[in-house]
Amino acid sequence: MAEPVLEVHDLRVTFDTEGGLVPAVDGIDFSVAAGQTLAIVGESGSGKSVSSAAVMGILPSNAEVKGEVLLDGRELVGLPSDELRKIRGNDIALVFQDALSALNPYYTVGWQVAEAYRLHHDVSKKAAFQRAIELLDKVGIPDAARRAKSYPHEFSGGMRQRVVIAMALVNDPRVLIADEPTTALDVTVQAQIMQLLADVQEEFGTALVLISHDLGVVAEVADDVLVMYAGRAAERGTVRDLFHRAAHPYSLGLLGAMPRIDVPPRPRLTTIPGSPPSPGSIKTGCPFQPRCAYTERVGERCITERPELTPRPGEGDHEAACHLGRRPEAVV
Amino acid sequence: MSSAELLRLDGVRKYFGLRGAPWRTGQTVKAVDGVSFVVRKGETVGLVGESGSGKSTLARVATRLLDPTSGRVEIGGKDVTRFRGRRLRPVRRTVQMVFQDPQASLNPRQSVGTILSTPFRAQGTRPTRAQLIELLHKVGLSEEHLERYPHEFSGGQRQRIGIARALAVSPDLLICDEPVSALDVSVQAQVLNLLADLRDELGLSYVVVAHDLAVVRQVASRVAVMYLGTIVEEGPSDQVYAAPAHPYTKALLSAVPVPEPGVTRDRIVLTGDVPTPISPPSGCPFRTRCYKAEDVCATTRPVLEPVNGQTEHRAACYFPEPPPS
Numbered sequence: 001m002a003e004p005v006l007e008v009h010d011l012r013v014t015f016d017t018e019g020g021l022v023p024a025v026d027g028i029d030f031s032v033a034a035g036q037t038l039a040i041v042g043e044s045g046s047g048k049s050v051s052s053a054a055v056m057g058i059l060p061s062n063a064e065v066k067g068e069v070l071l072d073g074r075e076l077v078g079l080p081s082d083e084l085r086k087i088r089g090n091d092i093a094l095v096f097q098d099a100l101s102a103l104n105p106y107y108t109v110g111w112q113v114a115e116a117y118r119l120h121h122d123v124s125k126k127a128a129f130q131r132a133i134e135l136l137d138k139v140g141i142p143d144a145a146r147r148a149k150s151y152p153h154e155f156s157g158g159m160r161q162r163v164v165i166a167m168a169l170v171n172d173p174r175v176l177i178a179d180e181p182t183t184a185l186d187v188t189v190q191a192q193i194m195q196l197l198a199d200v201q202e203e204f205g206t207a208l209v210l211i212s213h214d215l216g217v218v219a220e221v222a223d224d225v226l227v228m229y230a231g232r233a234a235e236r237g238t239v240r241d242l243f244h245r246a247a248h249p250y251s252l253g254l255l256g257a258m259p260r261i262d263v264p265p266r267p268r269l270t271t272i273p274g275s276p277p278s279p280g281s282i283k284t285g286c287p288f289q290p291r292c293a294y295t296e297r298v299g300e301r302c303i304t305e306r307p308e309l310t311p312r313p314g315e316g317d318h319e320a321a322c323h324l325g326r327r328p329e330a331v332v
Numbered sequence: 333m334s335s336a337e338l339l340r341l342d343g344v345r346k347y348f349g350l351r352g353a354p355w356r357t358g359q360t361v362k363a364v365d366g367v368s369f370v371v372r373k374g375e376t377v378g379l380v381g382e383s384g385s386g387k388s389t390l391a392r393v394a395t396r397l398l399d400p401t402s403g404r405v406e407i408g409g410k411d412v413t414r415f416r417g418r419r420l421r422p423v424r425r426t427v428q429m430v431f432q433d434p435q436a437s438l439n440p441r442q443s444v445g446t447i448l449s450t451p452f453r454a455q456g457t458r459p460t461r462a463q464l465i466e467l468l469h470k471v472g473l474s475e476e477h478l479e480r481y482p483h484e485f486s487g488g489q490r491q492r493i494g495i496a497r498a499l500a501v502s503p504d505l506l507i508c509d510e511p512v513s514a515l516d517v518s519v520q521a522q523v524l525n526l527l528a529d530l531r532d533e534l535g536l537s538y539v540v541v542a543h544d545l546a547v548v549r550q551v552a553s554r555v556a557v558m559y560l561g562t563i564v565e566e567g568p569s570d571q572v573y574a575a576p577a578h579p580y581t582k583a584l585l586s587a588v589p590v591p592e593p594g595v596t597r598d599r600i601v602l603t604g605d606v607p608t609p610i611s612p613p614s615g616c617p618f619r620t621r622c623y624k625a626e627d628v629c630a631t632t633r634p635v636l637e638p639v640n641g642q643t644e645h646r647a648a649c650y651f652p653e654p655p656p657s
């Protein structure tokens with residue numbers, strides 16, 4: 001296996017709020033190598049966005065971050081902010097769901113991409129604008145030289161997301177974190193954007209961390225998958241480990257709950273009862289216990305002892321955090 | 333003999349006049365541009381299409397929350413196109429709407445009890461407490477929820493409240509506009525199963541409006557595909573999903589990712605964006621993005637015609653896709 005570009009160890013994020021401490025991310029590990037895609041999946045509130053913001057060093061001041069974030073072996077946690085600014089947007093870049101909020105309505109898109117370049121390169125405005133046009137063209141904006149002079153509101157949602165991707169790629173980052181980059185887009189546009197990300201990866205060997213709740217997208221593009229639940233890792237493994245040998249009841253639940261077009265409809269979808277817990281509300285035992293269909297087979301332990309990731313049969317580092325141990329059989 | 337028609341739309345158009353900025357004034361958005369559509373008792377019809385294709389507008393015209401610009405709306409066999417005010421009461425008892433965002437469609441200052449009483453009061457009646465509790469039970473909630481407020485519920489529970497409100501006046505047809513698109517996948521499955529249970533228990537019929545083709549595949553026996561305010565294909569779900577005849581349907585289906593690693597799909601990648609409904613293309617609305625377009629496509633708009641002689645499956649295209657061999 002290639003050396004990881006980005007390595008995250010025991011990442012913990014706690015928010016200090018009026019309502020008390022909120023442990024939004026409670027000890028997760030992941031890594032991704034050049035040209036590879038790691039997908040992070042899980043329902044809303046599971047800590048996906050907070051994890052990516054922690055890696056980028058862009059959390060609000062009420063957040064406490066612990067653990068290691070290594071970029072090419074260099075520790076980012078605790079780095080002074082001027083050092084971090086040199087890395088952010090340059091070596092590691094973030095694309096998030098809401099393209100509109102990532103763009104300034106008062107500046108042309110070309111200017112914004114050019115400024116992102118000038119932050120890390122000592123070049124003339126003119127040269128930076130040329131670079132911006134090159135990138136806009138690369139991400140598939142037709143007639144890029146002319147469209148660079150347009151404002152964000154003159155673009156469709158899909159085209160705006162392309163602009164944001166151009167901005168993220170303008171400095172040739174080693175790692176791109178894409179947080180639900182297509183969630184707000186229609187499926188035909190989603191297909192275009194995912195194809196674009198794949199092309200970029202192939203050309204530049206970018207390591208991609210893709211945050212998504214769409215298991216279809218994940219199956220298509222991911223090499224490895226991390227399933228998060230309540231700020232923790234429920235399961236991790238290769239994409240085939242997850243889709244063919246899921247070992248955590250939550251992963252199985254997600255797979256069964258998903259309607260799909262490639263098989264005849266089932267009379268009923270498998271459901272996971274209830275809804276995800278708020279961070280820190282389950283203090284002991286397994287955070288999935290109140291919703292788990294398998295807990296009765298294990299008993300007390302699910303309530304008293306927090307399950308840690310342990311190896312499962314699979315292709316490599318397949319692991320799940322569940323006391324059941326062996327792979328649970330098909331969902332009941 | 334086909335069963336009773338709950339809803340019939342004939343040549344429905346809904347145009348919005350734009351106001352505001354001077355350069356927009358006088359322009360019209362052709363949100364729905366000539367749709368004919370029938371829902372029979374016992375059916376679940378899916379309405380799919382990308383954002384802006386006119387699904388929500390059509391749903392609102394069909395429930396008579398909006399007046400059509402032209403065309404006819406029949407509900408329960410009666411022409412209700414021009415009904416207003418009190419005359420709409422029986423219409424509301426036949427057709428109800430469930431909205432996408434349970435957060436936005438429930439008044440945060442009203443208790444669940446008050447929210448569920450509203451449809452009764454709109455009919456000029458008052459519900460008993462027992463009636464309200466029964467409604468909650470139907471959607472998997474309980475009596476203790478009656479005095480609570482929307483913010484005390486999860487997204488999935490709020491959507492259950494939205495469904496309970498729609499069921500209050502015992503309608504025959506629910507028009508659900510993106511009923512699960514704001515929900516996480518596990519909760520989405522709960523709500524889809526609930527809709528299926530209610531169909532079996534109460535004999536409900538549905539129109540399920542969704543941009544998610546897999547959701548519609550799961551629930552709908554028949555499906556209609558919208559593009560730029562028109563229906564470009566409709567038919568039994570099995571047929572439309574397995575053998576789409578319209579190039580747009582084919583492209584749309586090919587874009588849906590399937591959760592099977594290693595399976596690569598033959599994807600028809602559409603270029604360009606959906607044209608604006610202010611000035612849709614002449615002839616076939618899809619022709620500016622169609623991989624099969626020819627000169628004739630720019631002349632007159634193709635109408636829905638049977639696919640391979642099957643009257644149930646129809647597509648509006650001069651060069652429909654042949655059935656898969």
Ligand SMILES: Nc1ncnc2c1ncn2[C@@H]1O[C@H](COP(=O)(O)OP(=O)(O)O)[C@@H](O)[C@H]1O
Nearest residue numbers: 015022024043044045046047048049050051279
């Ligand atoms: N600034 C903040 N202050 C307090 N809690 C927060 C803050 N940002 C996020 N959280 C909480 O952290 C948890 C994880 O959020 P997030 O990472 O956004 O979830 P996801 O992206 O998986 O949907 C949520 O419960 C959220 O409410």
Ligand SMILES: Nc1ncnc2c1ncn2[C@@H]1O[C@H](COP(=O)(O)OP(=O)(O)O)[C@@H](O)[C@H]1O
Nearest residue numbers: 348361363382383384385386387388389390609
């Ligand atoms: N009240 C309105 N005024 C002007 N335009 C509208 C209004 N409602 C919808 N539209 C426009 O009509 C078209 C169809 O919208 P809609 O029915 O919401 O589509 P969908 O539900 O398929 O996304 C869009 O172009 C939308 O902007």
Ligand code: SF4
Nearest residue numbers: 286289292302322323
């Ligand atoms: S540890 Fe127990 S509660 Fe948690 S997922 Fe495994 S069986 Fe279910």
Ligand code: SF4
Nearest residue numbers: 616619622629649650
């Ligand atoms: S009528 Fe012509 S442009 Fe329209 S879908 Fe058919 S082939 Fe394409």
Ligand SMILES: [Mg+2]
Nearest residue numbers: 048049050179
């Ligand atoms: Mg998020």
Ligand SMILES: [Mg+2]
Nearest residue numbers: 387388389510
């Ligand atoms: Mg809509």
